[in-house]
Amino acid sequence: MRNIVTNEKLAESYTYIKHPSGLSIYIYPKEGYKTSYAVFGTKYGSIDTCFKRSDKDEYNKIPEGTAHFLEHKLFESEDLDAFDLFAKTGAQANAYTTFDRTCYLFSCSGNFNENLDILLNFVLSPYFTAETVQKEQGIIGQEINMCKDMPGRQSFFNFLRAMYKNHPVNIDIAGTVNSIAKITADTLFTCYDTFYNLNNMALAVAGNVDEKTVIEIADKALKTAQDITIDRVFDDEPETVVSQYIEEKMSVSIPLFDFGFKEIMETPERSLKEVIVKRIILEVLASKTSPLYKELLEEGLINDEFEAEYFTGTGYGMTIFSGESNEPKKVTEKIKEAIKKLKESKITEEDFERARKRLYGEAVMSFNNISGIANGLLVSHFKGDDLFSEFNILAGLMLEDINNALKDTFNENAQCLSVVIPK
């Protein structure tokens, strides 16, 4: 299957190909660019801790941090690691794991074909032994400890823990020193055989690339995968939070906070339209254009770090306000007052249009950057959207959509504040 997706305003287009092997491939050429970027990813992240393959009977429950562990191991083979090979081509290679995906990538200004070949082959040739697993436990242990010294990250993950009782968004992506100690080569093979099936994966290339070459390389590297589906299991999540307040003492000078409201998920995932609507609400409520921001800043309650975001994935959705403040509780009171006021007065046409223009501009800007484009293609693929749909949704939004959604946003019965305070 081959499909060309075009956006006239941007004057850009990309090609989608469902490769016979099962892999979804996206090719997004950018005229005039010297660099190319490729990202090869699987819909497998830290929240996928309990699952079953459609052709197997048993469910697997795996240790926290396994997706990230697997990411570290896949750039290795018996005699060398992928970085050695990428080093020879001059490419910049990397990999990352999020809550819901694991991605392997490179960018380069030359040797694209060779690099793509290395990327596909490494990710598709797992090699784990007891020794290599043990060595990685040391390196990841260091990474976990490094993260524990990052106050912003600690505040955020504490927030998720206090917010979610059962959903695995409440675990750290890297796991813990104890949980990764339980990972064995067998665990890795089980996860690999499930999630690294080409039908659960996608490849996106952008920049100085052409379709014919990419397909030739893919034809050679990819073998047809068994067509399976994956059943992911999430325990029921209560509507309320675990705890309305959580704090940790760290070596910081100003307290940091994350504050937000948990949402009930009627469907497993929020649609792109729902996400955009929430972002517009947050833009009007708490961006620098808002009366709330002005009040908080002028009363000395926040600094430049303050921001509001909408955070969602399979089975979870929440609004989050984060920043630094000597009085985090007072900040949350002000936010709640502003929410109440906004719900009473409703969002005006002027505020809505300004927010919509800003989101439109941000969307245009994102098409400058080939890494943003390629990663965006993967994210929208795993969500079942196309990369340009944001433009159409934005153009079609009505003020009424926003004000209707506002009524059900910010549920006072499911709020939580996480702070990191000085020792």
Next chain:
Amino acid sequence: MEYNLSKHQIADGVTAVKVHAKGFKTACISFSFATNLSERNGENALATKLLLRSSKEYSDFTQIARQLAKLYGAELSSAVMKIAEQQVVKITINFIGDRFALDDESVAEQCLSLLVNLIFKPNIKSGAFDLTELESEKRLLLEQIESEKNDKATYARMKLEQLMHKDELYSLNKFGDEKAIKEISPDIAARVYADYLSRAVIRINLVGEMDFDGAISLLKEHFSSIERNPEKIDTLFIPAAEAEKYESETDEVKQGKLVIGFRAGMKNSDDNYYAARVMADLFGGGTYSKLFKVVREKMSLCYYCSALFVNQKGIILVQSGIETENEEKAKTAILAQLEDIKNGNFTDEDLNSSIDYLTDRYNSIGDTPNDLDYWFSQQIVTGKLKTPEEYSENIRKVTRDDVIKAAKRVTLDSVFMLKGVKEQEESTNA
């Protein structure tokens, strides 16, 4: 992306750099101001922060933010950097290309006009900035300074700089001294800013597509009313270290931070630049580097261990996150890697990897307006206009011998260690 580059004299010590590139979705305009690092760092940082707070036309930051949102979310930011022994304050605006606007008005023209308005028409009444805004920005600046200290890796690097450059301007904090900042009054800030506009060396980058001629004449017009008296900017280079200095501190952190400072044997920022660049990269750059391969991968001593080459000051800093008890082991291993390079113990393959990697990076810079902007604004301290492509070509010429010679010039100057303490238990309370 192909681009055309030209330099235009706007006023004494004020240069505009035009980077005309078609095909980007965005464009950007930036003003960089450079002055020698001094006791006045705090005053400069504070006065320039006030520019983004309000102006004669925009009564408060909400009005500025609303104008930016209307300009399709144009992004306005300011940054304070230390480049060589200069404090560089940079104010940037990024915006979408005019062809994506939903009406006929030029986004570029309005963004330039906003920027010029903020810089040349500050909110100064009766010779003073607004007291409330000043106090608020003071608080923000002080919190920014504190917040840098909270990042332990940055903190350890700052401590190393203070130790290594004790008697050099380079040891000064780019944001200034906290005590001095607290004492600044609204009228002093206004005087500081007037003086700053006169004395700073200024570079204005115009990147992407816009009416360049219109922009340049607008800039000339605004600068014509300013009496310019630009500073001569200069940086002290110390080619070789004397006795090794050491300092450590203990903090309640889980991971220790080791920073090692070297003098690179340079007399100025161009001195043996290309060979030193490759050498530093082979030492602690990409995954083929000695520090990555041996100290991280083979010895599993750290999660990160890398060498930062600061050619503008002729130094190399190795930064690493390690278990506190491994300090000696890590230090010995790091120094041994440098010795290896001095003795020519590296493969041609790794050398080629380094050269390929660096040229690849230089070649990528032209693909985003922000990278181009960053590249040309960094050169404010040398006054030069060199393209990444030129660097790329010269890097290709570096030989094994050049690298060995560059390594032999390197001397160990200072070591700083931030030690962690073992904690009794996790202190998370729900």
